[in-house]
Amino acid sequence: MRWWVYSSCLLWGQVATLPCVPTRLAVDELGHIYAWCDADKALLKLWAPRYDSLSRIGGGPASREGFFAIHSLAPIGNQQLYVLDVGRQTLFLLGTNLQVLQKIRFEEMAPELWQGFPTHLSAMPGGDLFIALRETQEIVRVDAFGRILVRFGGKIAGPAALVRIHDLQASETALTVLDQGYQLKVFDPWGSLLTTSTLPPTMQFCVLGRHNLLYKTPNEWVYIPDSRQPSQKYPLSGLPNDQPTAGYLTSAHFYYTMGRALFVYPLP
DSSP: OEEEOBOSSOOTTEEEEOSSOOSEEEEOTTOOEEEEETTTTEEEEEOTTTOOEEEEEEOSTTOSSOOOOEEEEEEETTTEEEEEETTTTEEEEEOTTSOEEEEEEGGGSOHHHHTTOEEEEEEOTTSOEEEEETTTOEEEEEOTTSOEEEEEESSOSSTTOOSSOOEEEEOSSOEEEEEGGGEEEEEOTTSOEEEEEEOOTTOOEEEEOSSOEEEEOSSOEEEESOTTOTTSOEEEOSSOSSOOSEEEEOSSEEEEEETTEEEEEEOO
16 A cells, blocks of 8 residues: 655755654665664655655554564565565565565575574675675575575685674675674675775764765765775765764665655765
């Protein structure tokens, strides 16, 4: 079911006022926005291009979806969305209207996956999934049939080690990982380390795109068009002094929320 979203008399860059406060955002290739509101346990879909209507599942005493603790939203294909609910230990695949197309419990996955406890997820445009495991701090690449193609990272010696994965984002050619200690590591799709660098220790907020990244320090917002070349960075103006409640980065826009207000910022 769709609801209308309040969108009149908005500030510059603001596109909607949402019914709850998102803690996670995602945007698909058609521009539809997905928002998870943790306090309300509700998942929203705002329909492009006007963002004046939304679909909602979860939340409320009559909810049958029962989402608990969503750690990752990963759009893929024709308006489909992978949802990793760590609270329910379940991976969902949702359809165009947020209907459940597939539901996989962790214990139904390969033993290497459910024993490692999936905690973060990103989807390649072609359909393969990268899953970060909490217990081993490894990353596993899985195809559409659930077969493990490669596993890498983990608590090993050397620059390719991963200590505490905070986020990851996949493209067709690379996987960008934000690790403990402000470490930014870029791997190829088969787990070979391409680059490693350190982001500023004063960083307050960071969002990874498929190829790019954006972060905030107490003094400035910084945009890096290519995560493999973090020295090539550009300061941004017109973004808030306060930390956003959620954010998502595409190649052309930065989507973020301040409370219930949703904004779209065009990238240089």
